Amino acid sequence: MADNGNRSSTSGLTINRRELMAAASVLGLGIHMPSAFAADTPKKGGTFRLGMEGGSASDSLDPRTYADSIPISYGWQLWNGLTEVDQDGNVAGELAESWEAKPGAVTWVFNLRKGITFTSGKTFDADDAIYSLNLHRGETKSGAKDLLSPIKELKKLSPNQIEITLASGDADLPYAFADYHVLMVPNGFTDWSKPDGTGAYTLESFEPGVRVITKRKSGAYWKPNRGNFDSVELRYILDVSARTQALLSGQIDGANRLDARTVGLVMKAPTVNVVRTKGTGNRFAFVARCVDDPYTNNDIRLALKYGIDRQKIIDTVYKGYATMGNDTTVAPSAKYAAKDIPQRAYDPEKAAFHFKKAGMANAKFELQVSEGAFSGATDAAVLYQEALKKAGISLDVKRVSGDGYWSNVWLKAPFCAVYWGGRPTVGQQLSQTFLSTANWNDTAWKRPDFDKLVIEASAELDDAKRAKLYEEAQRMIVDDGGMVCFAIGDYLDGYGKKVMGTAPHPHYDMCDQRIAEKGWFA
Numbered sequence: 001m002a003d004n005g006n007r008s009s010t011s012g013l014t015i016n017r018r019e020l021m022a023a024a025s026v027l028g029l030g031i032h033m034p035s036a037f038a039a040d041t042p043k044k045g046g047t048f049r050l051g052m053e054g055g056s057a058s059d060s061l062d063p064r065t066y067a068d069s070i071p072i073s074y075g076w077q078l079w080n081g082l083t084e085v086d087q088d089g090n091v092a093g094e095l096a097e098s099w100e101a102k103p104g105a106v107t108w109v110f111n112l113r114k115g116i117t118f119t120s121g122k123t124f125d126a127d128d129a130i131y132s133l134n135l136h137r138g139e140t141k142s143g144a145k146d147l148l149s150p151i152k153e154l155k156k157l158s159p160n161q162i163e164i165t166l167a168s169g170d171a172d173l174p175y176a177f178a179d180y181h182v183l184m185v186p187n188g189f190t191d192w193s194k195p196d197g198t199g200a201y202t203l204e205s206f207e208p209g210v211r212v213i214t215k216r217k218s219g220a221y222w223k224p225n226r227g228n229f230d231s232v233e234l235r236y237i238l239d240v241s242a243r244t245q246a247l248l249s250g251q252i253d254g255a256n257r258l259d260a261r262t263v264g265l266v267m268k269a270p271t272v273n274v275v276r277t278k279g280t281g282n283r284f285a286f287v288a289r290c291v292d293d294p295y296t297n298n299d300i301r302l303a304l305k306y307g308i309d310r311q312k313i314i315d316t317v318y319k320g321y322a323t324m325g326n327d328t329t330v331a332p333s334a335k336y337a338a339k340d341i342p343q344r345a346y347d348p349e350k351a352a353f354h355f356k357k358a359g360m361a362n363a364k365f366e367l368q369v370s371e372g373a374f375s376g377a378t379d380a381a382v383l384y385q386e387a388l389k390k391a392g393i394s395l396d397v398k399r400v401s402g403d404g405y406w407s408n409v410w411l412k413a414p415f416c417a418v419y420w421g422g423r424p425t426v427g428q429q430l431s432q433t434f435l436s437t438a439n440w441n442d443t444a445w446k447r448p449d450f451d452k453l454v455i456e457a458s459a460e461l462d463d464a465k466r467a468k469l470y471e472e473a474q475r476m477i478v479d480d481g482g483m484v485c486f487a488i489g490d491y492l493d494g495y496g497k498k499v500m501g502t503a504p505h506p507h508y509d510m511c512d513q514r515i516a517e518k519g520w521f522a
Helices: 015-026 069-078 128-133 240-248 261-269 298-306 310-317 348-358 375-388 426-434 448-459 465-478 508-513
Strands: 047-052 081-086 090-095 096-101 106-110 151-158 159-167 201-207 209-215 230-235 272-279 283-290 323-324 367-370 395-399 415-420 482-488 491-496
Touching: 047 069, 047 240, 069 201, 069 209, 069 230, 081 348, 090 096, 106 128, 128 151, 128 159, 201 230, 240 261, 240 491, 261 272, 261 298, 283 298, 283 375, 298 348, 310 323, 310 375, 348 375, 367 375, 375 395, 375 415, 375 482, 426 448, 426 465, 448 465, 491 508
Parallel strands: 047 230, 367 395, 367 415
Antiparallel strands: 081 090, 096 106, 106 159, 151 159, 201 209, 209 230, 272 491, 283 415, 283 482, 323 482
């Protein structure tokens, strides 16, 4: 779940913008033209047609189930959270206007905005916030359960104020409430087929796997200059070639996850703007479950890590539109990213050494991949297969369907492809992906000493001490974990030239998946 900018024509700007984009691409820069260049003020009107990868026929309106880009996108159209991540990567208020932590960051008080109404007309209040947070606590399969598990008690202080008590201090708690699962609904709400949110749009049609249509609410949206389109039609276009062609031909106004192998040609199209954000995109990985043989043996895991030619995959599959990964989901640009852990390079001799040391000469390796996991997964797996041969390791690549991949393969197959979107803090990234108790611990890697480090780091208010704890935790994953994270892709979005209001974002692509809320037509 991650991370962009928009170009426009303006009479006062004489530089050729396509030339600027091409130059920035060569230099590895994301491009952002301030919205003032795009238009003085956002305009209302029009149907915004989005073509996206990142969903399936099994998608639900219940935000507890969201696991990919399409649900995240329509979720933000219908609902809001307590907080959001701003353009600088900082946490900002959404339905919570302010908050304060008491010494030790164990007890927090959140002040809620007044006068915000749901689609049904009900006014948002403390009871709604508490109910919404509780949807992700206790007996639930919510993807945010791990994020909110530190909450010990929720208390209503007034109609617009809640107190949150944690089991231990967490200086980053407000970031947890920006998670795309943690959307605010009315107290007692259960009928997800009839969304009742505070977002800019209401649901018109929901056909998972086909399209989702929303309509702008009558009256002014509570966020100034947002929610500008009359309607949004979000189309499932899972094939990247079809999605790109639809964008180039004007059948859609926006597309996510452009193919790095062809994006250079797309950049030259006179009708399209390409938005690139470098080094903060999806983490592309192959994950081995540490509870399934032969991956229970760390020498096997190390052989798989040394046996992948990361740079060749980046150059061949992603045409340089990616940063090398180092077997964790933490991006090198992130605050608290470990700076002293050497980048693991392709070394077939070391791979062969660890494979021999494991004493499993007859071990069989099957890697399940699908373009439904991420674009380029199949080609990356084939290059991985070739690289491992030089270490004397045979890898079978099994191509599987993208439809239902996240429910049928991920978290089940012993070795499979996966992408992880960015998280706004290193603590969240480590907690959701690697904690022993994490529902989404897709490597099933469990180390109590690692858990202790992450929990201790989240409560540590001294910045230097916190950085040291997080570095030690990352080193454990690199040395012992089951993730082969080989690349961090650049976010590559495409928009018709009349689409305004986009900007680079350090969290996710498509304006933090809020382009439907933030954008407008020139």
